[in-house]
Amino acid sequence: MANPSLLILAGDGIGPEVMDEVKKVIGWFGAKRDMAFDVSEDLVGGCAYDAHGTPLTDATMEKAQSVDAVLLGAVGGPKYDDLDFSVKPERGLLRLRKEMDLFANLRPAQCFDALADFSSLKKDIVAGLDIMIIRELTSGVYFGEPRGIFTEGNERVGINTQRYTESEIARVARSAFELARKRGNKVCSMEKANVMESGVLWREVVTKIHAEEYADVELSHMYADNGAMQLVRNPKQFDVIVTDNLFGDLLSDAAAMLTGSLGMLPSASLGLPMANGRPKALYEPVHGSAPDIAGTGKANPIACILSFAMALRYSFDKGDEATRLEEAVNKVLADGLRTADLMGPEGGTPISTTEMGDAIVAA
Numbered sequence: 001m002a003n004p005s006l007l008i009l010a011g012d013g014i015g016p017e018v019m020d021e022v023k024k025v026i027g028w029f030g031a032k033r034d035m036a037f038d039v040s041e042d043l044v045g046g047c048a049y050d051a052h053g054t055p056l057t058d059a060t061m062e063k064a065q066s067v068d069a070v071l072l073g074a075v076g077g078p079k080y081d082d083l084d085f086s087v088k089p090e091r092g093l094l095r096l097r098k099e100m101d102l103f104a105n106l107r108p109a110q111c112f113d114a115l116a117d118f119s120s121l122k123k124d125i126v127a128g129l130d131i132m133i134i135r136e137l138t139s140g141v142y143f144g145e146p147r148g149i150f151t152e153g154n155e156r157v158g159i160n161t162q163r164y165t166e167s168e169i170a171r172v173a174r175s176a177f178e179l180a181r182k183r184g185n186k187v188c189s190m191e192k193a194n195v196m197e198s199g200v201l202w203r204e205v206v207t208k209i210h211a212e213e214y215a216d217v218e219l220s221h222m223y224a225d226n227g228a229m230q231l232v233r234n235p236k237q238f239d240v241i242v243t244d245n246l247f248g249d250l251l252s253d254a255a256a257m258l259t260g261s262l263g264m265l266p267s268a269s270l271g272l273p274m275a276n277g278r279p280k281a282l283y284e285p286v287h288g289s290a291p292d293i294a295g296t297g298k299a300n301p302i303a304c305i306l307s308f309a310m311a312l313r314y315s316f317d318k319g320d321e322a323t324r325l326e327e328a329v330n331k332v333l334a335d336g337l338r339t340a341d342l343m344g345p346e347g348g349t350p351i352s353t354t355e356m357g358d359a360i361v362a363a
């Protein structure tokens with residue numbers, strides 16, 4: 001059987017720096033765990049604009065559509081701030097998401113034991129936390145029509161429309177239930193069915209999909225405002241949370257920060273299954289290109305390394321190997337190794353991007 005294929009798009013700023021460390025990890029899995037990947041690399045974002053005058057060429061887009069998973073670093077930087085909107089680095093990433101139809105955005109909030117003290121929240125609230133927020137990414141109020149700023153009588157009115165079709169709700173609900181089966185087997189769906197029609201339909205469709213296809217998974221419903229409160233009060237009550245584009249934007253940012261630094265947070269964006277049964281998939285750290293620290297060796301590579309762990313789990317059915325990698329990260333942190341972003345008020349000497357990558361491979 002052919003090796004699984006990976007397209008690496010390291011991008012701009014610290015993207016290539018953190019991706020170099022992921023390549024070491026991929027190399028380790030090939031050498032030590034007999035898991036070879038066919039890795040190809042290409043350009044996205046500002047570097048693609050510099051080379052080709054576009055943040056994503058058609059050829060790269062085609063490659064992304066044909067591989068088993070795409071691993072992306074970060075795009076953008078001050079050098080590109082004045083570019084025309086149509087060729088901005090971020091447009092490369094948006095095109096990937098749109099054309100691959102990546103409708104399920106997975107953002108874990110996971111607290112590594114070694115960092116439980118680092119969080120600003122009480123240790124007993126976050127220690128051992130391991131939840132997953134699934135945000136619908138391709139529809140809802142960010143895309144619904146009508147939208148725009150119109151004139152009504154003698155004043156202007158800004159309009160956005162929250163719009164969800166049954167099939168859009170159904171497919172992201174299925175992603176949530178599938179994921180829950182690989183985790184704690186529990187889904188909490190969040191909307192505001194008390195005040196929004198889209199929320200009423202959301203709750204109805206999720207309930208129906210659950211009853212017909214996933215009755216073995218525990219399902220609960222929560223109004224999203226209560227959900228926000230519960231996430232901060234007692235996040236460990238959740239396993240998988242599924243919600244719409246807008247609520248997911250807010251809830252996933254809030255949940256992510258339960259656990260510490262931006263430099264720790266991975267993400268996955270998944271689409272429909274391909275012919276081989278694997279979902280269309282793009283994995284990337286939550287952080288951006290961090291131009292303020294690019295080139296200084298300060299970037300924390302863990303978010304990008306954990307994004308590869310998500311690829312192992314969700315694209316390649318290697319959950320055990322993903323856990324192995326996450327345990328290596330936890331061990332290194334438990335040993336006290338920290339990049340600069342993870343230094344607490346007590347201080348200490350930070351290690352570099354490459355030292356962190358090497359330590360994780362060694363662990």
Ligand code: ATP
Nearest residue numbers: 262263287288289290291292293298299300301341
């Ligand atoms: P984007 O618009 O692409 O999301 P941004 O401007 O919102 O980017 P980042 O580029 O993620 O934000 O940077 C925000 C801050 O977090 C910066 O100070 C940056 O140095 C820091 N930061 C981001 N990623 C990392 C990392 N991997 N390691 C250390 N610090 C990081």
Ligand code: MG
Nearest residue numbers: 286287288289
């Ligand atoms: Mg940002």
